[in-house]
Amino acid sequence: MFSHKVPAFRFMGGEMDGIVDGTFELDPMALPDDLVNPECPNDMNSSNWLAILPHANFSAPLIGPYPENQSLKPSWSEQDFTRGQIWAVYSGTDFTPRQYARINDVVLVNQVCVTFLEPQPVLDHEIQWHRENLPIVSGIFKVGRTTLNLEMSWFSHSVKCQRSMTKPFYKIYPMKGEIWAMYKNWNNKWKQSDYKSYQCWIVEILSDFTEEKCMRIVRLVEVKGCMTFFQRQRYDDFELTRTVSQADMLAFSHRIPAFRVPGVRKYSIPEASWHLEPDALPPKLSNMCS
Template sequence: MECNKDEALRAKQIAERKFESKDLQGAKKFALKAKSLFPDLEGIMQMIITFDVYLTSELKVAGENDYYSILSVDTSADDETVKKQYRKMALLLHPDKNKSVGAEGAFQLVKEAWTVLSDKTKRLLYDQKRKVVVLQQKTAQSNRTSATQGATNGFENFAAKSPAFKPRANKPKTGSTTSAARQRPPPPPQRPPPHHQAPPPTYEKVKRDREEAQAVARREEAFQRKHNPLKSKKYVEVSKATVDSTAKKDVCVDPEENGSANSNGSADSTAAGNEDEDPMSYTVPDPDFHDFDKDRIEECFQSDQIWASYDDDDGMPRFYTFIQKVISLNPFKVKISYLESKTNSEFGPLSWVSSGFAKTCGDFRIAKHEICDVVNMFSHQIKWEKGPRGVVKVYPREGDIWALYRNWSSEWDGDTPDNVLHVYDLVEVLDDYDEDHGISVIPLVKVTGFRTVFQRHQNKNVIKRIPKEEMFRFSHQVPFYRLSGEEAPNVPKDSYEVDPAAIPKELLQGITETAEEAEGTSKSS
């Protein structure tokens, strides 16, 4: 197959030219040719997926894009199915990951589809408009069929009465229609749409092609991550409704840093500027030492594990997923069940879960299983215990690192703004949870000169005791790696490097107490 690589490259270049000249069918044809010549050609599957999105965008409904076809979901798909499919499409089409020609436009089409289908009001209006158009099309088709049948019957009656007319003798075939139906003149040829050599493909064909392309793209991504992990990227889509539920914010998290932070924060300000221009993405920098992505590759997954996965609030690992069965690693496919809890009675009467907040410690139950093929949704494996009657217990344990809500209050509700909710402190857990005494934690402070290195606060007076009724302070567990002190100069022994994908950018930018300040506090006390 290596001998076909040059020919495949030429076919890919032709596909790019076809796309630029608006010949999408031709572009798809040569992209598929390149794939058949050399299946491992870099970026070819991403190119095919990109072209598919453009092709489906031409299937108009009431003058608008067919958003269901663009996302490759049925019109009856529930909100969760639409969300999962959008995440898959966003992973494959984000311009930072997909370097194919037209990737940005395809990503915007998917984003547009998500904006409509994720908003209940917009989707309802869109569905109503679709139903009107479909009804009109069916009525028109019925009228055309009736008119054609009437014309045929009239023509046959005339022929029967006219001695000069002799119909062509056709022998009926087994299973064929009536001779009258066969005598109808064929419909006029359909004129192909502009810039195309043939009509657009059907929805079913595009869906099959896309699913095949996505599967190959996932295998290619896994291969690249396995053989070049430092260059791998992980995206987390975050859909966060605003208070009035009228706007959506879609985020793709990319842990590959484009620049390094410095003392004056110029890189951070640049990143912030980019976020203002493109609210769809922000950059998660690489850790200073440990490669956390190696701890969540496909080979790490086994049955009966529980993994934390990123939520759809601010992208922190607050969801818990039970691995029922590993179906395959290449391509990645596992049977999972989310952990759920409809109450938080183990911590008291506070209506935390019923108010819509995520419960991250306590008692859970295993929900219905489903199939998952996206490895990048997982953050880290967590420890758990079996409780009575199928209960799964997840509690902070001695030695864990967790993020605590800095501004936590028992008065929080659905109107509490995000800039109050999404502020955190990192703490180390000092003992296991006890129902009578709660749990003890000590704050972590950043080590000067490093982005993701933290250590214990030097002042023992800052140790906090969190009672049972305030266990909702725990936002989420943070993966960490204990450092020996020999990694680099000025790295304290037994300090911790934390996973940058599991903490907000404010902590990465140094908006926290530094080790020097902590030590100064200790000396002064």
């Protein structure tokens, strides 16, 4: 008899020493109190620890549009989508979730009808950036004219945003508690040639954006030996924070779905680390390890 669904991510193997392809990481808050697992070591039974359980011996379908893409993101269903929602979808040559789309309807068991949003640049350097056909992921967007049916596997995450009361316009900005990729050595005069060789670092948003004051962020670095686990960068026990103004919003590449995990000493994962969605990681990360 089934009790309840436990949110989980599937490892591809190599994220941590000793973790093989097919291992699942379960949400500790959703685990039952009387879990029966005789092969699990005693130090893994506490709810304060991540539950890392071996995958059963059956072939699970791969999630994602490409066969080699063993995604760890949730498998969406029609119950996850509501008319009018804004979602980030995977797009571009590097297949990252930079494109925004409004949900129109679920048309098939695995397809959703959407209309894409289009950026509405305001500042001069934003207009020039847009003319260069470079991606814009924060600012003002309007509902465009392109409508398509997309496979659910192309959807990354729903987007929190402000909607105009009178027009089909949306404000989308990084929000406190989210994890984003930012371009390294970015400047607002980039051309397509600069963009093609971009590298990213990962940041945590510490304060919401407002047009009156700057946003605060902190740099994240990879937990050594753990490809998808990140922690705040420190120097002499001080966290390295900085501010981002409205003029620097183009420096953001895309949001990365993530959740905070308790420390796991067995794998040298510090307290309050983040587990990032592997599919949404930039193809080129700069100085990942601390």
